[in-house]
Amino acid sequence: MARRVVAGLAVLAVMGAAGCGTTQPAASVPPEPLPLPTAGIAGRPVTLYPLTLIAADPALGWADLIGERQEALQRADSLIGAFLTERSPEVNWVLPEALRQAARRAPGMLVGPDRMGTALLREPSITVIPDPLRSQMRNLTGVAGDRYALVPASLTFYATQSGSGRAELSVIMADVRNGIVGWRTIAHGEGTDPWTALWSALRTMVPDLP
Numbered sequence: 001m002a003r004r005v006v007a008g009l010a011v012l013a014v015m016g017a018a019g020c021g022t023t024q025p026a027a028s029v030p031p032e033p034l035p036l037p038t039a040g041i042a043g044r045p046v047t048l049y050p051l052t053l054i055a056a057d058p059a060l061g062w063a064d065l066i067g068e069r070q071e072a073l074q075r076a077d078s079l080i081g082a083f084l085t086e087r088s089p090e091v092n093w094v095l096p097e098a099l100r101q102a103a104r105r106a107p108g109m110l111v112g113p114d115r116m117g118t119a120l121l122r123e124p125s126i127t128v129i130p131d132p133l134r135s136q137m138r139n140l141t142g143v144a145g146d147r148y149a150l151v152p153a154s155l156t157f158y159a160t161q162s163g164s165g166r167a168e169l170s171v172i173m174a175d176v177r178n179g180i181v182g183w184r185t186i187a188h189g190e191g192t193d194p195w196t197a198l199w200s201a202l203r204t205m206v207p208d209l210p
Contacts, residue, residue: 047148049152077096167200
């Protein structure tokens with residue numbers, strides 16, 4: 001079963017070859033996003049980790065629209081969770097709040113998901129989750145879900161030549177038991193405000209729906 005699921009996830013996008021390992025100009029668009037590989041995880045619990053990194057190009061003038069960091073992270077998590085449960089119901093998503101509750105029930109034993117260094121997983125060269133993050137995720141995911149985790153590693157907003165903004169959501173899926181990152185993409189979309197742009201980016205992960 002594990003091989004079947006890993007096969008379903010093994011669409012590993014080697015983003016470094018597409019230039020994601022270097023700093024991009026603000027107007028540079030990432031490669032075409034890869035669709036979420038739900039075939040290999042349908043019917044299984046998959047833990048959705050919370051976003052911990054959000055940043056925006058000051059040229060956008062979106063500081064007021066994005067708001068305070070914690071508020072922005074919560075809003076992004078809410079949109080991501082709503083999108084996945086609505087557009088990919090074949091997966092049993094374990095949302096971030098369930099992870100937080102599991103961590104609170106075992107203080108000193110489990111690290112809360114908001115305190116983990118999941119943002120480092122945005123680095124395209126990472127193909128295996130390093131310790132101590134790997135062990136932290138394995139322990140928490142094992143309690144709250146199963147073995148597979150979807151991690152929004154970072155959300156960034158850039159100005160575009162059209163005058164709108166572009167959201168870039170770096171996302172990975174991994175088997176936390178062995179630490180292997182089996183799927184990676186940068187979902188991107190444009191909008192006149194950060195949350196419309198994020199929703200547009202999310203839609204590229206399930207492109208077969210309107």
